[in-house]
Amino acid sequence: xxxxxxxxxxxxxxxxxxxxxxxxxxxxxxxxxxxxxxxxxxxxxxxxxxxxxxxxxxxxxxxxxxxxxxxxxxxxxxxxxxxxxxxxxxxxxxxxxxxxxxxxxxxxxxxxxxxxxxxxxxxxxxxxxxxxxxxxxxxxxxxxxxxxxxxxxxxxxxxxxxxxxxxxxxxxxxxxxxxxxxxxxxxxxxxxxxxxxxxxxxxxxxxxxxxxxxxxxxxxxxxxxxxxxxxxxxxxxxxxxx
Ligand code: PGA
Numbered sequence: 001x002x003x004x005x006x007x008x009x010x011x012x013x014x015x016x017x018x019x020x021x022x023x024x025x026x027x028x029x030x031x032x033x034x035x036x037x038x039x040x041x042x043x044x045x046x047x048x049x050x051x052x053x054x055x056x057x058x059x060x061x062x063x064x065x066x067x068x069x070x071x072x073x074x075x076x077x078x079x080x081x082x083x084x085x086x087x088x089x090x091x092x093x094x095x096x097x098x099x100x101x102x103x104x105x106x107x108x109x110x111x112x113x114x115x116x117x118x119x120x121x122x123x124x125x126x127x128x129x130x131x132x133x134x135x136x137x138x139x140x141x142x143x144x145x146x147x148x149x150x151x152x153x154x155x156x157x158x159x160x161x162x163x164x165x166x167x168x169x170x171x172x173x174x175x176x177x178x179x180x181x182x183x184x185x186x187x188x189x190x191x192x193x194x195x196x197x198x199x200x201x202x203x204x205x206x207x208x209x210x211x212x213x214x215x216x217x218x219x220x221x222x223x224x225x226x227x228x229x230x231x232x233x234x235x236x237x238x239x240x241x242x
Contacts, residue, residue: 001211001230005239009199012235013042016131016197019231020047021056023129023193029060031121033130033188034088035141036065036080039197040131044087051092058095062124064117066132066141066188068103069166070110070155070179078169078176079105103153103181114153114181121187130191134198137161138206138219142182145218151184185223194227199235207234208241 006012020043023030034040050056067080074081081102089100101120107113121127132140137159143151144159156179163176170176188194198207210221211232224230234242 001225001227001232003211003232003234003239003242006233006235008235009042012197012199012233013040013046015233016040016043016195017046017050019195019233020129020131021050024056024058024061027128028057029062030128031062031064031124031126033127033183033191034063034065034084035131035133036067036083037133039133039199041087043131043197048088048091058092060099061095062099062101063095064101064121064124064127064183065103066130067180067182068105069177070105070181071177072105074102078166081105083169105177105181110155110179110181114155117153117181117183118187127191129193129195130188132188132194132196132224134196134203134206134210134221135162135165136202136206138210138221140185140188140221140224142180143185143188143220145220147185147217147220149189149217149223150186152187153181153183155179155181185220189223189227193229193231194224196221196224196230196232197234198232198238201237201240203234203238204241207232207238211242 072079103117104113158180166176167173215222
């Protein structure tokens, strides 16, 4: 694994954007795996700057997002699709709507939707470049502690902690859906390159555990140590316990 320590959040975001830009220049038809949360907001901001300068194009790019709330779609302000529209999709004009792949939280049969998503990733030739954040409990995507390393895209009950972490985008905690859909750990691990971002001192101990701790299902992110092409980009605070 390669670990890059940036001075601060902005530099972390620029380094992550540079990695994505390199990928897009290497392969115009790249399949990008994308993430939501507070961590990658700066990444989207930086990559859009380069896009608006005309240095990269999304015309032939396909995207797959890690997760979505059950019951929500892009018109719900709390949905992860809404987040993606706000931070990337609505601003990257040449990204084709047909190439945007989100788990459909409103699908009638959510298990069938997870299966459809897996098939769509396969048909796209797999994910070339997958962005990841990390939860304080070590979750990646919404694979909470204990999730099998072999798991595929699935429906899950969100922990109260994960729901609280999302509450700012809803009127109250009661409005945060109780279920979500997420790529599985097995699905994530098949991406050709993984790029894990973390910033802030609240992430320092889980970053140490994920990268240096014993690999075990109780801390999902420890599985990343087994990936042959993992790049970790941290700010100094998140790297401070390594
Ligand atoms: P955050 O979430 O970027 O908002 O810290 C990360 C995650 O839970 O994966």
